[in-house]
Amino acid sequence: MKILIVGDASSIFVKQYIEYVLLDGTNEIVLLQENPLFEGYREFYEKNKVKIEPLWNKKNNLIKKVPVVRAVLGTKLWCKYIKKKYGHFDLVQVHGVNRSRGNIGKNLRGICDKLIVSVWGDEIFRNSPETMEKHKAYYSCADRVTMATKAMVERFNAVYNNEFSHKVSMNKFAIGLFDKIDNAKKEFSREQICKEFGIEHPEKTLVFVGHNGRSAQRHTELTKELFKLSEKAKNDIVLVYTMTYGVRDNAYIEEMEAAAKQTGCEYVILRDFMNEETSAKLRTICDIMLHAQLTDAFSASIQESLYSGSIIINGSWLPYNELPNYKECVVEYDDISQVSNTLEKVLKDKEQYKAKFTANREILRQISSSQVTTEKWKETISLCMRT
Numbered sequence: 001m002k003i004l005i006v007g008d009a010s011s012i013f014v015k016q017y018i019e020y021v022l023l024d025g026t027n028e029i030v031l032l033q034e035n036p037l038f039e040g041y042r043e044f045y046e047k048n049k050v051k052i053e054p055l056w057n058k059k060n061n062l063i064k065k066v067p068v069v070r071a072v073l074g075t076k077l078w079c080k081y082i083k084k085k086y087g088h089f090d091l092v093q094v095h096g097v098n099r100s101r102g103n104i105g106k107n108l109r110g111i112c113d114k115l116i117v118s119v120w121g122d123e124i125f126r127n128s129p130e131t132m133e134k135h136k137a138y139y140s141c142a143d144r145v146t147m148a149t150k151a152m153v154e155r156f157n158a159v160y161n162n163e164f165s166h167k168v169s170m171n172k173f174a175i176g177l178f179d180k181i182d183n184a185k186k187e188f189s190r191e192q193i194c195k196e197f198g199i200e201h202p203e204k205t206l207v208f209v210g211h212n213g214r215s216a217q218r219h220t221e222l223t224k225e226l227f228k229l230s231e232k233a234k235n236d237i238v239l240v241y242t243m244t245y246g247v248r249d250n251a252y253i254e255e256m257e258a259a260a261k262q263t264g265c266e267y268v269i270l271r272d273f274m275n276e277e278t279s280a281k282l283r284t285i286c287d288i289m290l291h292a293q294l295t296d297a298f299s300a301s302i303q304e305s306l307y308s309g310s311i312i313i314n315g316s317w318l319p320y321n322e323l324p325n326y327k328e329c330v331v332e333y334d335d336i337s338q339v340s341n342t343l344e345k346v347l348k349d350k351e352q353y354k355a356k357f358t359a360n361r362e363i364l365r366q367i368s369s370s371q372v373t374t375e376k377w378k379e380t381i382s383l384c385m386r387t
Contacts, residue, residue, distance in 0.1 A: 001385075002028045002086070004112070006104050007095030009033045009052065012276065013120075013300070014095050015041055016176040020370045021377045023048055030086060032104070040275050053082065055100075071099040079107040088112070091385070094138070096120045102138035109141045114384050117142040118171070124152045124159075125295035126216075132159050139164045144384045146171040149298050149322055169380045174370035177304050180280035185308075193281045199238060199268050205347060208240045208289040208310075211301035213247035218292045221336055223259040228340040231264070233347055239267035242282070244274050283308040287354075288346060291315065292336055298322050303368055306330075306360040311353045313342055322367060329360050 003022060007014045009031050022029055030051045037045075037052070045052055056064045060077035063069050089112040094105040097119055109115055117138055124147070127135070139145055139160070145167045147153050157165050184193070194202035210217030219241060226239070239260055243253055253269065260267040274282065283304045288311045291302065298320050306312060306323075312330040314320075323329050331353065333342045346353055366372065 001026070001090035002030075002088070004030045004032070004082070004086075004089050004092045004108065005095065006032045006092065006101050007118075008035070009045070010035065010038045010041055011095070012176075012279075013173045015044065016174055016370070017095070017377075018048075018050060019044075020174050020176065020374045021381075030082075030089075032101075034100070038273065038275075057081065072103060075100050075103040076107055079104055082108070083111055090114070091116065091381070093118060094142075097123045097135055097138060099134070102135060105138055106141050114143045115141060116144045116146060116381070116384060118146045119152065119156065121148070121152060121296065121299070124155045129159075136160065139167070142167060143387075144169055144380065146380065148172045151321065171377055171380055172368055172373045173300070174373040175300055175303050175307070175364070175368040176370050177276060177280050177283065177300070178307055178365065178369060180276055181283050181304065181308050184277070184280045184284050188281060188284075190285055193285050196281065197240075197268065197270060197285075199240070199285075201238060201266065202285070204266065205237045205287045205350060206240050206285055207237045207343070208242065208286045208305075210291065210293075211242055211289065211299070211305070212245055213243035213253075215248050215252060216293050216295075218336070219256045220259050222290050222292055222339060223256060223263060225336055225339045226263045226265065226343070229263070229265070230344065233344055234264045236347060237265055239263065239265050240286070241267065241269045243269055243271050279304075283310070286310040287350070288313060288343070290339060290343070291318070292339070293318065303364055306357070307364045309354060309357065309361070311346055311350070311357060313339065313346065323360075323363060329357060329363070 005014065005018065018029060018031070030053055031045060033052050033054045055078055059081045060074045063074050089108070091114050092105060092108050092112040093116040094101050095118045097117060105115055105117060123135070145164055146169045147156060148171065150170065153168055153170055156168065191202045199206065209222050210219050241256065241260070247253060257269060286305050286308065289305050291312055291314045294317070296302070296318050302312065306329065314330045314332055316332040316334045320326050331342060331346055333339055
């Protein structure tokens with residue numbers, strides 16, 4: 001098939017989707033590039049003959065910096081260019097819905113047999129009602145709408161009064177880092193990995209505050225709550241902040257770091273982009289993760305951390321129902337004011353908690369491995385193309 005993928009070419013989800021689902025030697029793949037592409041990803045795409053098409057070229061570059069116009073006229077001109085260059089597509093797939101990508105899918109509907117729109121968690125749980133209403137047009141012209149979790153499907157159907165329920169499929173993205181986590185544990189010692197990340201005391205318990213740089217992780221709130229830790233607990237831990245993507249601005253990091261300094265704990269802030277191998281190494285050294293997002297669609301980072309054996313201290317308002325016996329897989333708290341006490345309890349019995357959560361590894365393998373998810377995706381695409 002001739003397939004156009006519309007999404008963030010530097011997203012690990014898009015990269016691994018192409019890698020696991022589409023690269024079978026029979027597909028011609030064209031990929032939208034919205035922003036500067038990470039070099040490792042470019043090498044992967046070029047090696048596998050994925051054709052990269054930058055969103056901004058000589059046809060539309062003049063309107064790149066005009067916010068509203070770029071999402072409408074800019075994408076329309078790009079679609080015109082794509083139609084002329086490639087002609088008809090068997091499948092166009094939009095990964096992650098925003099105005100720009102949605103307009104591309106809608107504009108290309110006339111030159112493709114099928115259009116699949118894959119919705120990500122933020123678009124379901126964090127968009128305003130006004131934005132959700134605007135996105136309705138993108139789902140109307142889609143042949144299939146996919147989501148990763150049952151909670152997403154339920155929310156989507158509720159928002160749109162089941163108007164598109166006949167189009168909906170539940171398809172998880174593969175967590176390709178599982179194998180790389182296993183390899184990292186075999187090839188590197190904890191001491192080696194900690195040294196690579198600038199962590200001076202690998203013998204201490206590494207407590208990760210959130211898993212990316214977005215303000216939704218509530219880093220500063222969590223950090224201020226840690227002021228209440230006992231002196232022993234403060235001396236026994238290292239706080240790790242993974243600010244490698246999603247950071248709003250430097251002021252946000254400065255505010256967070258000011259709070260970290262006041263905790264009396266050793267801390268490390270990681271800022272450099274991480275490839276898959278580096279991310280896998282990071283997962284292996286996470287002893288405990290403090291998680292306080294208000295919404296989450298069972299993110300890959302959480303799944304990777306659970307798989308690697310981390311103890312997740314998770315808000316009770318975020319039950320991951322995809323996990324069988326979810327409450328046996330994490331440590332819950334009801335309010336952010338309880339985080340310090342919960343962390344103290346976990347620190348006192350850390351080894352018992354770790355032993356308890358060893359089963360998470362096999363559970364995650366069964367629901368999110370590339371082997372399981374790839375087959376489901378191929379079934380969904382095949383059904384979509386036949387109907």
